[in-house]
Amino acid sequence: MNIPVSEQQDVNQPRKVESIISASWVITMNTNAIVSANNQPPVLQNHSVVFDNGVIVDILPASEVQSRYISNEHFQLDDHVLMPGLINMHGHAAMNLFKGMADDLPLMTWLNEHIWPAEAKWVNDEFVKDGTLLAIAEMIRTGTTFFSDMYFFPETAAEVAREHRIRAQVCFPILDFPTNWGAGPEEYLHKGLSLYDQYKQSEWVYVGFGPHAPYTVSDEPMTEIIKLSNQLGANVQIHLHETAFEVHDAVEKTGKRPIQRLADLGLLSPNLQCVHMANLDQSDIDLIADSGAHIVHCPESNLKLASGLCPVQKLLDSGVNVALGTDGAASNNNLDMFGELQSAALIAKVAAENAAAVNAQQALAMATINGAKALGLQDQTGSLEVGKWADMIAVDLSAVYHQPVYDVISHLVYSTNGSDVAYSWIGGELHLKEKQLQKIDTVHLKSRVKKWAGKIKRP
Numbered sequence: 001m002n003i004p005v006s007e008q009q010d011v012n013q014p015r016k017v018e019s020i021i022s023a024s025w026v027i028t029m030n031t032n033a034i035v036s037a038n039n040q041p042p043v044l045q046n047h048s049v050v051f052d053n054g055v056i057v058d059i060l061p062a063s064e065v066q067s068r069y070i071s072n073e074h075f076q077l078d079d080h081v082l083m084p085g086l087i088n089m090h091g092h093a094a095m096n097l098f099k100g101m102a103d104d105l106p107l108m109t110w111l112n113e114h115i116w117p118a119e120a121k122w123v124n125d126e127f128v129k130d131g132t133l134l135a136i137a138e139m140i141r142t143g144t145t146f147f148s149d150m151y152f153f154p155e156t157a158a159e160v161a162r163e164h165r166i167r168a169q170v171c172f173p174i175l176d177f178p179t180n181w182g183a184g185p186e187e188y189l190h191k192g193l194s195l196y197d198q199y200k201q202s203e204w205v206y207v208g209f210g211p212h213a214p215y216t217v218s219d220e221p222m223t224e225i226i227k228l229s230n231q232l233g234a235n236v237q238i239h240l241h242e243t244a245f246e247v248h249d250a251v252e253k254t255g256k257r258p259i260q261r262l263a264d265l266g267l268l269s270p271n272l273q274c275v276h277m278a279n280l281d282q283s284d285i286d287l288i289a290d291s292g293a294h295i296v297h298c299p300e301s302n303l304k305l306a307s308g309l310c311p312v313q314k315l316l317d318s319g320v321n322v323a324l325g326t327d328g329a330a331s332n333n334n335l336d337m338f339g340e341l342q343s344a345a346l347i348a349k350v351a352a353e354n355a356a357a358v359n360a361q362q363a364l365a366m367a368t369i370n371g372a373k374a375l376g377l378q379d380q381t382g383s384l385e386v387g388k389w390a391d392m393i394a395v396d397l398s399a400v401y402h403q404p405v406y407d408v409i410s411h412l413v414y415s416t417n418g419s420d421v422a423y424s425w426i427g428g429e430l431h432l433k434e435k436q437l438q439k440i441d442t443v444h445l446k447s448r449v450k451k452w453a454g455k456i457k458r459p
């Protein structure tokens with residue numbers, strides 16, 4: 001191939017690139033490194049990550065970067081940890097507008113008596129537009145670069161994510177009954193498939209199927225979902241085994257535990273993401289492990305709604321991929337993935353009656369590379385590696401309350417929260433700089449949200 005002389009690279013000259021980020025610590029979460037000696041991902045001291053066209057091109061000691069690369073943009077982040085952006089694998093973004101509306105209730109009372117009536121009254125296209133942007137602002141501010149959503153008006157959530165340049169998996173809802181978004185399963189599937197078509201080439205928005213739960217989706221639509229998702233190779237996300245009531249009620253009505261029913265229908269596959277799984281026995285774990293389906297653990301929602309404890313260590317020991325999600329802000333009540341990964345590490349110890357259960361590295365993996373695996377995008381995101389998207393964040397450890405820093409991984413899991421996130425890049429685009437959102441007009445957003453709050457009020 002003939003390269004024009006003007007474009008030829010002199011091997012001795014520094015290569016011109018889009019951006020260079022140098023930080024005191026770099027945690028790559030490289031998949032191979034995680035399984036290296038002591039299961040400890042390496043912490044690279046004083047390293048630089050170099051990216052061009054939104055993709056990582058090099059990770060090297062900061063002392064070598066000047067001689068190899070040249071860029072108009074070089075961030076020198078002392079006392080910061082550079083790491084992969086967090087992946088929030090389950091939520092209902094627009095529900096941010098219902099935050100604090102119905103607290104201290106168990107799941108079915110919360111849903112039947114508060115949330116579903118409120119959704120019937122308020123949820124429309126405008127609600128989803130403003131609520132989703134509010135959620136995106138919180139997620140970017142606290143370190144999330146990829147989120148998964150399951151809510152009504154998914155075309156609006158997808159558009160808000162696309163417009164604001166955050167990556168998203170948008171699972172369109174399917175239920176047996178009508179809602180403000182559609183008349184029933186046929187219409188949900190029809191609208192969802194056209195949304196899938198719209199984004200099938202996108203590297204930012206991934207459309208998946210969102211059957212709400214086993215107790216709201218009967219066999220006929222479930223079978224249709226299985227057929228269509230297999231044809232397309234699309235992901236499916238479902239709330240599953242969230243409460244003991246769900247499991248007992250299913251056994252009483254169908255003679256089967258919910259996951260057994262779904263297995264018999266043919267839903268279990270590596271394209272399936274099972275959310276919650278807070279009430280499991282060994283037969284459930286075996287079904288998941290054998291199928292290659294993924295689990296999305298939502299520890300804070302499970303605690304708040306008193307749903308149960310997901311046996312994360314047992315699942316990991318069985319070879320199941322466990323990712324992490326916040327669930328919606330009406331059952332959490334925030335979207336801070338640093339808080340979530342701390343909760344995940346702490347609760348696992350009580351659940352397993354073992355302080356060594358879900359150590360800091362495993363918790364961090366759940367919030368990064370395991371999310372990417374659940375999405376089927378582990379070659380694109382979830383760790384900092386050459387050739388992957390530049391989806392990354394820098395966490396500021398300079399505050400007095402972070403001193404001393406012996407082990408940055410311990411700090412990130414046990415003593416950091418989302419407000420310590422100072423920088424965020426998605427596909428190399430700068431979204432957060434010195435803790436300030438760069439692409440969202442928060443003054444305008446807050447005034448829109450205040451208007452909603454004035455109308456909705458807490459009953």
Ligand SMILES: CSC[C@H]1O[C@@H](n2cnc3c(O)ncnc32)[C@H](O)[C@@H]1O
Pocket residue numbers: 092107111115116119150151152173174175210212213239242301327328331
């Ligand atoms: C089909 S759109 C999403 C639907 O799910 C409701 N929801 C929110 N959190 C939970 C949960 O923890 N379990 C079950 N359903 C949940 C949400 O309000 C929407 O109606």
Ligand SMILES: [Zn+2]
Pocket residue numbers: 090091092239275327328
């Ligand atoms: Zn949920």
